[in-house]
Amino acid sequence: MGAQLPGVRSIDFENAFYADEGTWIESLLLSTSEQFDPETALLDLSRVELYHSQQVSDSQSDRTSYRLVVIANEPYPFLLGVILRAEAIPNRLVLRHGQFNAVVTVEEWEGFRSLADRIQERFGRFELHSVSEVDTTGEPLGSGQLSRVLQNELTQEQLNVLEMAHEMGYFDVPREASADDIATELDIAQSTLSERLRIAEKQLLDLVFASGEFADALEDA
Secondary structure (H helix, E strand, O other): OOOOOOOOEEEEEEEEEEEEEEOEEEEEEEEEEOOOOHHHHOOOOOOOOEEEEOOOOOOOOOOOOEEEEEEEEEEOOOOOHHHOOOOOOEEEEEEEOEEEEEEEEEEHHHHHHHHHHHHHHHHHOOOOOOOOOOOOOOOOOOOOHHHHHHHHHHOOHHHHHHHHHOOOOOOOOOOOOHHHHHHHHOOOOOOHHHHHHHHHHHHHHHHHHOOOOHHHHHHHH
16 A cells, blocks of 8 residues: 555554454554545555545644555455464554564564564565563553554654654664754754754653553562
8 A cells, every 4th residue: 555655654553453354444654755635545446445534743744644544455464464373462563665564572482483484484574673571562553552642742843853863763772863964854953953852852751651650660660
């Protein structure tokens, strides 16, 4: 679907339910560089039926986001189906530049190796970025809906700064991009970038810690 829609940068699977015979009900968050009418754009896609659409970002921004609920007949194999059949928990699934990036939780290391082998066998490629040992399963697709909270609480300028900083590797270790690099990409002054980034980071942390769940977890640790 991403190849047929204009200016799509990424497709984030917020939620997905398997219906029957290869049909999935999917809630998708699309980040695009162009505005378009989802209903018209999806008319020519025989395997996708639009159920609901909503523009969730500022129409004046150079980046536009749409939330789509679609009924899709996914080809076999479908990555999400492979993950679920391996009894792994999908925490995040994003399609970007024609490639899927996934975060999953498995119970044991052997389960992960089995999943990796399945993906390699069915898709011809598997690349491991990182592995972490955790005490909890993390949030599966469809739970938490942090992205919706961020869309409501942060301004579009703040979201743009955070997204660009993340994409360019500003938060990576070692850092791959400087504040000057990001400011140049966004065509704003470095001082403006720094101010927006500090405010966005503070509001993001306020959202994360406001519920008290993390404080409770630290007390229980």
